[in-house]
Amino acid sequence: MTDQPLHYKTLSAVAAQIAQGDLNSVDVTEALLARIDHLEPRLHAYISVMNEQALAAAAQSDRSRDQGNVLGPLHGVPIAVKDLCHKTGWVTTAGHSFRKNAIADFDATVVARLEASGAILLGKLATTEGAMVGYHRDFNVPRNPWGDLDRWPGVSSGGSGVATAAGLCFASLGTDTGGSIRFPSAVNGIVGLKPTWGRVSRHGVLDLGPTLDHVGPMTRSVRDAARVLRVIAGHDMADPTSLAVKVPDYESEMEKGVKGLRIGWDEAFATRDVEAHVAEAVTEAVSQLAAMGADIIEIKVPQFEEEDQGAWGVIAASEAAAVHEATFPSQADAYGTYFHGFLSEGRAASSVDLAKAIFTRRRAVGRMAPVFHDIDMLACPTLASESFRYNPDDAYGGVDLEKGTLAGVPFSWFARSSRFVTIWDYNGYPTLSLPCGFSPEQIPLSLQLVSAPLKEDVLLRAGYAFEQASEFHTQHPSLV
DSSP: OOOOOGGGSOHHHHHHHHHHTSSOHHHHHHHHHHHHHHHHHHHOOEEEEOHHHHHHHHHHHHHHHHTTOOOSTTTTOEEEEETTBOOTTSBOOTTOGGGTTOBOSSOOHHHHHHHHTTOEEEEEEOOOGGGSSOOOTTSOOOOOSSTTSOBOOOSTTHHHHHHHHTTSSSOEEEEESSSTTHHHHHHHTOEEEEOOTTSBOOTTBOOSSTTTOEEEEEESSHHHHHHHHHHHBSOBTTBTTSOOSOOOOHHHHHTTOSTTOEEEEOHHHHHTTSOHHHHHHHHHHHHHHHHTTOEEEEOOOOOOOHHHHHHHHHHHHHHHHHHTTTTTTTTGGGSOHHHHHHHHHHHHOOHHHHHHHHHHHHHHHHHHGGGGSSOSEEEEESSSSOOOBOOGGGGGSOEETTTTEETTEEHHHHHHHHHHHHHHHHSOOOEEEEEEEEOTTSOEEEEEEEOSTTOHHHHHHHHHHHHHTOOGGGOOOOOO
16 A cells, blocks of 8 residues: 555554554544644534544543553544434534534444544534435535535535545444445545444434434445444444344454455446446456456346335335424424425325335345345445536525436436445345546546345455555545
8 A cells, every 4th residue: 555644544554553652642633633624614524523522532542552551443543423423422413403402411332332442533524414315504515525626425424425535534434324325435435334234233323214224434445444343333232123143353354355255247237327437447346356266146136116216215204204203393494405305205105105115125125135145245336427516505405306406416316326225225235335446537436345134244355355456545635
């Protein structure tokens, strides 16, 4: 890996230097806080930056290390979490204006596990309102750091994507209900790992659609994603939906290489209605994995139907309406344009509508399951194209039929990528997205690897092998 400035070093490299005494957590934390102070007026990645708390934690971290007490694999490394995650004494807004003073009185399990492993929390990262598509006007819209800062930053984990890509933290947490780890990871040129549903506790993480929500790491390298996942994964008594299964040592597993791994490839599925440069980059990535010893298995991926995508909307909106029952519609005026409409749709859906959507979901899940009977993973694009240019002011709006947009995002853009995204939230399968090239305008492109439940280890093996054979993860936005 080529030498990088401190803010673009990997979490794993910085953790090693802190553990060895070559770096101090206080110095690293001060450097990132200075970078945040310099770039936040342009990027808007954070909702809150907790300078004093971070520096105090970093100082304690250095004292502990000097006394021979290293807490864990993230000891002394500054990271940040999406503003859905509770942290005692800190506000959790979830992008809602009416939550600007909502101070948490307990830690989300993922926050507790990060801090127990030694991580330094810098603050909370920006999210769309309620973790859907649009923003409330009381909050700034994050700016994608690539190009001229005029590209879409992704959906609700956009702050996590921007902060990680721009070197404003060494890793972040995002959530994914309909693509919100993968969209911002892909368009910001970073690694995003959506774990198996239930692999990571959601206790203390505000819900959007509980049967669809996933919590996972967003990082600048596959190793970093493996390290963070091992820290946050595992059963949690406070979340009865979390899975009581052993968590592997992902970093050790990923060193095994790809020889003998069976990677499914459906050229029609992966390249139809996809930008030519995306298809070329993903096809080349699969060829590289084959050259390293993976077996490429030709398969047929079932069609993701229009009704499948429509059913996601009914389920997500209905679950969100249930989650927000205490404040909507009683405080409807406090909600922004887009999320107000989304919750209204959820409340308007009948029990029959919801039942039909659940049936559709189950059929879609059932059609997809056989694909993985004879392969270890599926390779495909994360998205059908690179990020598009857009006006951040449009993110405050709702559905615009004249423009054909949803909070500033073209209907057509979502439609082209839905077959690569929605089904993996439906069935809870794990996915790994990682950089695999650049568009002609030097905007990041992304490869997605998907496996059957609880097979994150094989995804990380393949992702790490590809990453080591390429240099895409070492290229960062210049932000001149």
